[in-house]
Amino acid sequence: MSATVAMMLALAVGTYAFRLVGPVLHGRVQLPARVQELLSAGAVVLLVALLATGALTEGGGFAGWARPAGVLVAGVLAWRRAPFPVVVLGAAGVTAVLRAAGVA
Amino acid sequence: MIARLKAPPTAPLVRDSALVWLASGVVGVSFGAIAVAGGLPVWVPVVMSLVVYAGSAQFSAVGVLLAGGGPVAAAATGLLLNTRTAAFSLAVADIIGSGRLARFLGAHLVTDETVAFALAQPDPARRRAAFWISGLGLFAVWNLGVLAGALAGGALGDTGTYGLDAAFPAVLVALVLPALREDPAVRRSALLGAGLALAVTPAAPAGVPVLVALAGLAVFGRDHGRRTA
Numbered sequence: 001m002s003a004t005v006a007m008m009l010a011l012a013v014g015t016y017a018f019r020l021v022g023p024v025l026h027g028r029v030q031l032p033a034r035v036q037e038l039l040s041a042g043a044v045v046l047l048v049a050l051l052a053t054g055a056l057t058e059g060g061g062f063a064g065w066a067r068p069a070g071v072l073v074a075g076v077l078a079w080r081r082a083p084f085p086v087v088v089l090g091a092a093g094v095t096a097v098l099r100a101a102g103v104a
Numbered sequence: 105m106i107a108r109l110k111a112p113p114t115a116p117l118v119r120d121s122a123l124v125w126l127a128s129g130v131v132g133v134s135f136g137a138i139a140v141a142g143g144l145p146v147w148v149p150v151v152m153s154l155v156v157y158a159g160s161a162q163f164s165a166v167g168v169l170l171a172g173g174g175p176v177a178a179a180a181t182g183l184l185l186n187t188r189t190a191a192f193s194l195a196v197a198d199i200i201g202s203g204r205l206a207r208f209l210g211a212h213l214v215t216d217e218t219v220a221f222a223l224a225q226p227d228p229a230r231r232r233a234a235f236w237i238s239g240l241g242l243f244a245v246w247n248l249g250v251l252a253g254a255l256a257g258g259a260l261g262d263t264g265t266y267g268l269d270a271a272f273p274a275v276l277v278a279l280v281l282p283a284l285r286e287d288p289a290v291r292r293s294a295l296l297g298a299g300l301a302l303a304v305t306p307a308a309p310a311g312v313p314v315l316v317a318l319a320g321l322a323v324f325g326r327d328h329g330r331r332t333a
Binding site for chain 1: 119120123124127144148151152155156157158161165169174175176178179182183186187188189190191192193194195196197198200202207208210211212214216219220223264265266267268269270271272273274275276277278279280281283284285287289290293294295297298300301302305306310313314316317318320321324
């Protein structure tokens with residue numbers, strides 16, 4: 001069990017170190033406007049990649065049709081400026097209904 | 105009733121966060137249940153959620169552990185997945201605030217959902233409020249969910265039945281769409297990045313595809329003029 005504790009500690013300390021990068025550098029290093037701009041864009045790029053891989057893949061393979069179908073509905077709802085709860089619940093609802101109907 | 109000039113209205117932020125909290129709480133329950141059903145003692149998922157506080161990394165680390173991959177591989181997989189939080193923490197550094205306590209506490213609250221939620225707000229005051237409301241609420245709900253799941257064990261069914269796995273990508277869709285809609289440079293970078301991430305997903309270890317996506321910034325462009333300050 002001590003190996004598990006060591007694993008958790010390493011993961012916790014490492015993760016916290018990653019998360020401290022921004023707050024610690026902030027105010028000490030004056031980032032050029034160009035870099036700030038790239039960081040904001042980079043965050044969006046990361047989030048879109050997360051949503052794309054999260055919607056389409058599971059464990060390195062295709063996640064099945066039900067989940068991407070739900071996320072696609074969310075995209076359409078969001079594009080039409082539907083309220084946030086409608087977008088999220090719409091996605092979960094469509095996926096759940098498709099699964100209940102036998103679509104993986 | 106609250107002075108609108110100083111503090112942004114919190115009700116809409118709480119309302120939108122609440123959905124993310126609800127979904128995260130259920131995922132937390134399933135994390136606790138999976139870990140305990142796999143043979144880990146109750147305190148492992150509970151303590152891990154408090155000190156690591158990163159859903160995907162926790163699932164991966166426990167998955168590697170339960171599959172017999174060993175603690176080193178488990179920690180390495182989780183850390184690889186969490187490298188992206190360094191980029192996120194840079195993106196939200198000025199949103200978190202400059203006080204010592206705010207920085208050290210806020211850093212721990214940097215997650216995909218909270219960063220997306222904060223960056224989606226239209227002005228600095230609302231971005232800061234969104235970060236703290238979403239972050240603190242998510243931390244509380246996630247950990248309570250994990251505790252409940254660990255105590256309940258395998259009594260909970262498959263969360264896929266409720267379509268919850270579609271809720272998280274959907275949350276991100278709703279939050280990033282405004283940025284994609286108004287900024288062509290961000291849009292083409294994000295689309296290229298997502299394409300690259302998807303292309304390498306079958307071959308690359310977990311966590312790597314999303315980092316590969318940053319290469320999409322190559323088409324961001326040099327002459328980019330930003331509308332919002």
